[in-house]
Amino acid sequence: MFGVLLAAVALFALATAVFGKADRVRRGAWATFGIGLFLSLAFIVGSCISVVPTRNVGIVTSWGKPTGRTTGAGLQWTAPWQDIDEWDASxxxxxxxxxxxxxxxxxxxxxxxxxxxxxxxxxxxxxxxxxxxxxxxxxxxxxxxxxxxxxxxxxxxxxxxxxxxxxxxxxxxxxxxxxxxxxxxxxxxxxxxxxxxxxxxxxxxxxxxxxxxxxxDEPTTQAIAAYGQKILEARNLEIDKANAKTRAEITRTDASVDQVARCLQIAEKLGKEPGLCMGGSVSLTRPVQSD
Structure with missing residues (x-):
């Protein structure tokens, strides 16, 4: 916009230089025209240049509306009435x-x-x-x-x-x-x-x-802990059941061994046949007399 204003000033100075009557005024007008023309061109060219940052996309707009054209990163040129807005593609x-x-x-x-x-x-x-x-x-x-x-x-x-x-x-x-x-x-x-x-x-x-x-959250943390505790309790219960079964088996074995030992003692005391104490169908407390 400032470049357009300078261009208007330059044109006004040109008109004054061409149609002015006084030499002094005309010389000043020509100087104003030269300076105004240079500055207006500089501003217009500057407004046509945009720098798009690395990894960004330039959106070319005309009077605030997208033209559909995009640019890559770096130095970009547009028409004076166009602008470039940035869209982050990084x-x-x-x-x-x-x-x-x-x-x-x-x-x-x-x-x-x-x-x-x-x-x-x-x-x-x-x-x-x-x-x-x-x-x-x-x-x-x-x-x-x-x-x-x-x-x-x-x-x-x-x-x-x-x-x-x-x-x-x-x-x-x-x-x-x-x-x-x-x-x-x-x-x-x-x-x-x-x-x-x-x-x-x-x-x-x-x-x-x-x-x-x-x-x-706290309720979920408590639920996880409670669930883990139930699993641990169930595991301990299974272990207790297995231990109880083992103890019962040991008790039965010990009882059988005690009966055999008692039978052997009686057989030795009475002078009976000790081998019959090992039979499952013979009383372990009353050894059978051998012939």
């Missing part, structure tokens, strides 16, 4: 690790906090459409509004969906009652990538997903 991070984990509702209406980090980037071919679909809000750029209203809600929704059937009690060892931390990367990484691709595949590219060990 790598973005949905970082919710540690205490910033995402709370979701899991199986049996329990609550778990899922620490997750997702790396993604916007597709450059969708930049003009998404740029036109969102407006600046306060100090937020169109891209920041796009992330806040489009990308993040879809990520949160996908996390809620894939963890809806997650049951932390399933990770409890049924033999010991221990509850090791579940490996979410092994179980939920691929399903989350698939869910995000379905929801946002036309607009972003998901580059990586990484989980940490989940946290639980």
């Amino acid at each position: 790598g973005q991070t949905y970082a919710h690790l540690g205490d910033q984990c995402v709370w979701v509702t899991i199986a049996a209406q329990r609550r778990a906090c899922i620490p997750v980090q997702i790396e993604w980037s916007a597709k450059s071919e969708k930049a003009p459409e998404n740029w036109a679909a969102y407006r600046e809000v306060g100090e937020k750029t169109r891209f920041e509004v796009f992330v806040e209203r489009r990308v993040n809600p879809q990520i949160n929704g996908s996390l809620t969906s894939i963890f809806a059937s997650f049951d932390p009690l399933g990770s409890v060892d049924v033999t010991s009652g221990d509850a090791p931390a579940p490996d979410l990367n092994k179980t939920y990484k691929d399903p989350l990538i698939k869910a995000l691709t379905t929801a946002l595949g036309d607009e972003i590219v998901v580059k990586s997903v990484a989980f940490e060990s989940p946290r639980y």
Whole structure:
């Protein structure tokens, strides 16, 4: 705009230089015309140049409306009445690790906090459409509004969906009652990538997903501990039953041995045949007299 104003001043000075009558006025007008022309050209050329940052997409607009043309990074030229707005196509991070984990509702209406980090980037071919679909809000750029209203809600929704059937009690060892931390990367990484691709595949590219060990609310933590305790109690009960069975067997064996020993003692005392004490059908307390 300032370049156009300078051009108007230069044209006015040119008219004065051509049609002016006084030589002094004409000389001053020619000087003003030269300076105005130089400055106006400099400003107009400068307004035609834009620098798009690395990994960004330039959205070419004309009077505030997208033309459909995009540019890559670097020095770009446009018409004086055109402008270039930026759309961030660099790598973005949905970082919710540690205490910033995402709370979701899991199986049996329990609550778990899922620490997750997702790396993604916007597709450059969708930049003009998404740029036109969102407006600046306060100090937020169109891209920041796009992330806040489009990308993040879809990520949160996908996390809620894939963890809806997650049951932390399933990770409890049924033999010991221990509850090791579940490996979410092994179980939920691929399903989350698939869910995000379905929801946002036309607009972003998901580059990586990484989980940490989940946290639980107090009722869920207590439920896991109670379940593990029940498994431990059941295991101890089985051990007690096995021990009782073993003790009963030992008692029966000891009783049989005692009877044989008593029979042998009686046989020796009475001078009877001791071999008959080992028979199952002969009284062990009354050895049969040998012929």
